[in-house]
Amino acid sequence: xxxxxxxxxxxxxxxxxxxxxxxxxxxxxxxxxxxxxxxxxxxxxxxxxxxxxxxxxxxxxxxxxxxxxxxxxxxxxxxxxxxxxxxxxxxxxxxxxxxxxxxxxxxxxxxxxxxxxxxxxxxxxxxxxxxxxxxxxxxxxxxxxxxxxxxxxxxxxxxxxxxxxxxxxxxxxxxxxxxxxxxxxxxxxxxxxxxxxxxxxxxxxxxxxxxxxxxxxxxxxxxxxxxxxxxxxxxxxxxxxxxxxxxxxxxxxxxxxxxxxxxxxxxxxxxxxxxxxxxxxxxxxxxxxxxxxxxxxxxxxxxxxxxxxxxxxxxxxxxxxxxxxxxxxxxxxxxxxxxxxxxxxxxxxxxxxxxxxxxxxxxxxxxxxxxxxxxxxxxxxxxxxxxxxxxxxxxxxxxxxxxxxxxxxxxxxxxxxxxxxxxxxxxxxxxxxxxxxxxxxxxxxxx
Amino acid sequence: xxxxxxxxxxxxxxxxxxxxxxxxxxxxxxxxxxxxxxxxxxxxxxxxxxxxxxxxxxxxxxxxxxxxxxxxxxxxxxxxxxxxxxxxxxxxxxxxxxxxxxxxxxxxxxxxxxxxxxxxxxxxxxxxxxxxxxxxxxxxxxxxxxxxxxxxxxxxxxxxxxxxxxxxxxxxxxxxxxxxxxxxxxxxxxxxxxxxxxxxxxxxxxxxxxxxxxxxxxxxxxxxxxxxxxxxxxxxxxxxxxxxxxxxxxxxxxxxxxxxxxxxxxxxxxxxxxxxxxxxxxxxxxxxxxxxxxxxxxxxxxxxxxxxxxxxxxxxxxxxxxxxxxxxxxxxxxxxxxxxxxxxxxxxxxxxxxxxxxxxxxxxxxxxxxxxxxxxxxxxxxxxxxxxxxxxxxxxxxxxxxxxxxxxxxxxxxxxxxxxxxxxxxxxxxxxxxxxxxxxxxxxxxxxxxxxxxxxxxxxxxx
Numbered sequence: 017x018x019x020x021x022x023x024x025x026x027x028x029x030x031x032x033x034x035x036x037x038x039x040x041x042x043x044x045x046x047x048x049x050x051x052x053x054x055x056x057x058x059x060x061x062x063x064x065x066x067x068x069x070x071x072x073x074x075x076x077x078x079x080x081x082x083x084x085x086x087x088x089x090x091x092x093x094x095x096x097x098x099x100x101x102x103x104x105x106x107x108x109x110x111x112x113x114x115x116x117x118x119x120x121x122x123x124x125x126x127x128x129x130x131x132x133x134x135x136x137x138x139x140x141x142x143x144x145x146x147x148x149x150x151x152x153x154x155x156x157x158x159x160x161x162x163x164x165x166x167x168x169x170x171x172x173x174x175x176x177x178x179x180x181x182x183x184x185x186x187x188x189x190x191x192x193x194x195x196x197x198x199x200x201x202x203x204x205x206x207x208x209x210x211x212x213x214x215x216x217x218x219x220x221x222x223x224x225x226x227x228x229x230x231x232x233x234x235x236x237x238x239x240x241x242x243x244x245x246x247x248x249x250x251x252x253x254x255x256x257x258x259x260x261x262x263x264x265x266x267x268x269x270x271x272x273x274x275x276x277x278x279x280x281x282x283x284x285x286x287x288x289x290x291x292x293x294x295x296x297x298x299x300x301x302x303x304x305x306x307x308x309x310x311x312x313x314x315x316x317x318x319x320x321x322x323x324x325x326x327x328x329x330x331x332x333x334x335x336x337x338x339x340x341x342x343x344x345x346x347x348x349x350x351x352x353x354x355x356x357x358x359x360x361x362x363x364x365x366x367x368x369x370x371x372x373x374x375x376x377x378x379x380x381x382x383x384x385x386x387x388x389x390x391x392x393x394x395x396x397x398x399x400x401x402x403x404x405x406x407x408x409x410x411x412x413x414x415x416x417x418x419x420x421x422x423x424x425x426x427x428x429x430x431x432x433x434x435x436x437x438x439x440x441x442x443x444x445x446x447x448x449x450x451x452x453x454x455x456x457x458x459x460x461x462x463x
Numbered sequence: 464x465x466x467x468x469x470x471x472x473x474x475x476x477x478x479x480x481x482x483x484x485x486x487x488x489x490x491x492x493x494x495x496x497x498x499x500x501x502x503x504x505x506x507x508x509x510x511x512x513x514x515x516x517x518x519x520x521x522x523x524x525x526x527x528x529x530x531x532x533x534x535x536x537x538x539x540x541x542x543x544x545x546x547x548x549x550x551x552x553x554x555x556x557x558x559x560x561x562x563x564x565x566x567x568x569x570x571x572x573x574x575x576x577x578x579x580x581x582x583x584x585x586x587x588x589x590x591x592x593x594x595x596x597x598x599x600x601x602x603x604x605x606x607x608x609x610x611x612x613x614x615x616x617x618x619x620x621x622x623x624x625x626x627x628x629x630x631x632x633x634x635x636x637x638x639x640x641x642x643x644x645x646x647x648x649x650x651x652x653x654x655x656x657x658x659x660x661x662x663x664x665x666x667x668x669x670x671x672x673x674x675x676x677x678x679x680x681x682x683x684x685x686x687x688x689x690x691x692x693x694x695x696x697x698x699x700x701x702x703x704x705x706x707x708x709x710x711x712x713x714x715x716x717x718x719x720x721x722x723x724x725x726x727x728x729x730x731x732x733x734x735x736x737x738x739x740x741x742x743x744x745x746x747x748x749x750x751x752x753x754x755x756x757x758x759x760x761x762x763x764x765x766x767x768x769x770x771x772x773x774x775x776x777x778x779x780x781x782x783x784x785x786x787x788x789x790x791x792x793x794x795x796x797x798x799x800x801x802x803x804x805x806x807x808x809x810x811x812x813x814x815x816x817x818x819x820x821x822x823x824x825x826x827x828x829x830x831x832x833x834x835x836x837x838x839x840x841x842x843x844x845x846x847x848x849x850x851x852x853x854x855x856x857x858x859x860x861x862x863x864x865x866x867x868x869x870x871x872x873x874x875x876x877x878x879x880x881x882x883x884x885x886x887x888x889x890x891x892x893x894x895x896x897x898x899x900x901x902x903x904x905x906x907x908x909x910x911x912x913x914x915x916x917x918x919x920x921x922x923x924x925x926x
Contacts, residue, residue, distance in 0.1 A: 064530070273604055387842070387848075419847060
């Protein structure tokens, strides 16, 4: 199958005129999405998609076009559109495609034949089982929806600069959304489990987490405003690392939009902080062998013992910065051109689990969920303010639930104010691994 | 796009296994976007998306499949996949007879993007860039974007509905970065409408850019926002997102039906200050959420959700309305043919009150004046919501004084609606928005007059 896509990409770049640089990215995917409600299938979605994106560069000008089909006449139209669009780009001395850099690919196990062969009835049953297990955890819990989903995608890229790569990947997950009621009050929760095959699912754990998340906030009150030490749950830490990563993006740095530009070699975090982006670690959910430009994915150290060590780049941002691509081109699919981003972030873990960490805190908050990361965090200025909910920590014990408050600081301060990193690393289905993280001197705004 | 006799045969094959309902939604979408960053037009992108989604409903189960192949064979294959997903049943023959409805022109297009040369679209970006940079030497970076989309949709179903609609949208956006000893700050503004390239004639292009620059420059001198509960005055046209999050989502019938909304069972009850009348209006000419027909083939409507503080109705899509045996409300929308429709807002806004906006500020001793809100999000079950303030000022002794740094505000929807204690007479619609729900984004508008909430928690860092 991938050979067929590679052939399509090859045929496109073979049409490049002299002086024209062409890249074709071809993709095809199949998805199943099953939602169960009260023991019955609420919806069953069977989706197939395919498409092509073509980038043309000539005299430093870039044009791009895409179509959601692999119909030969549409591909010809896309190439014509991309060529037409070239004339409107501003000449850019750094514009160009990625050149093969000789870095070896670290092979990853991204495809599982068992999943591809898994029976439809068994998929439906998984969603039904998860709903039933969740309802059994606590009588106050209702299930909003219980889902099974899988996806298989294959893609191929070819360019006139000599990149020629293809691959395929599949994966699946189950998830459940919960509601818990107590009088007039309703709180929500969720649980999930991911795998390369349904055999890897931990349904009971997902059900337990979904029930716990919804019930533990029942009766939560609004806390008084104060400065306080927070412990971020692994899931929250992973989201926080996602925000930090946008300040370490080589493109943002080159364009003067990162608060860490000109800071290489400076201490930007507590010396206990070492942050790496390592998509070659097979434990990472987003482990991959190739980046969005077809270069080998690789391990990059971003912060080393608190010192800013480097940024991540694709080929364009690297040329601007006078360095080489770090294999961090990210591509959302055929409809976009490669941007820059971290692929699989990981903080170097500490040694203690969350319970041990909490036992050493006299007064703090265990933050279990944040809201508004997209609206209250500015990675250019560093302002950080998010809605939150969690549990009070008093004399080393986790206690009453609290909600409807915000936590605020700046990204710059938060990195320096990290006082402990947990040993409880959790390979979440996100671009960052989770781990408990303790940050002091956060402003909590409440009543 | 597809002939009615083909649609009739495809729908008949979709319900052959005994389904109650089947629907074909087809779309043909072209888009153009251009991005300017760092003084350069980075690239112009052309997009083509064309395909059909077929939905088959049997009992409470929906089967759905989609295809990029709009031939009869391609549509039939998708119909059979959707039917198989919905049910396993016996052969039934139903004859489908479609009645085509007339197109509804809610938002006329004066300069169709297809008829405008790409060079003219790109030239607008240069104007934005120059205007923002000329505002001050402290503006160190500018990103500008232009986008248009031309979407033709077709909906046909086994109830005989057969409609087509054309949705043309045009958008400009600009982000400026200002730099000083105090650090970097950003300013953002956007303008968009359901309509064509005449947008650039209707709005002040340079003014949009200067406004983004002004916001970034103003914040260079900003002090940390307060921390804690204070009165908040929200400038007209900037706070519709408050209602979108605080109650709009909670009034979507799919969430209500599953008991996932704080507004369940509250019809006829006082859920907001009597000052508040809230409307969702898909017919509002030219607004970002305006549509002729919704994505299930029903005409867009003007729906009163809250009248003088009393909850009058929820928003409905086909499935939820059918289950309740009531009319839908023109709120069945989807991101594209690859997605199932669900209940979505269109243009959601609060009608004018009676207060002079200046009096609202004057009546506030100490509080926060929000001139521009960023995005937000809500937990519809608990009602807790947040939204970001991207341009805000302190109010001291009835006067707007110092600029504040960015932060989130947090509140509880039902509480905040009751806490609106002043409502201006200066209604305006706000910036074009994209509402996300269950992984799908759709264009929405919002608006409101200047108003005051007597207490909201401000997530700043100042004591």
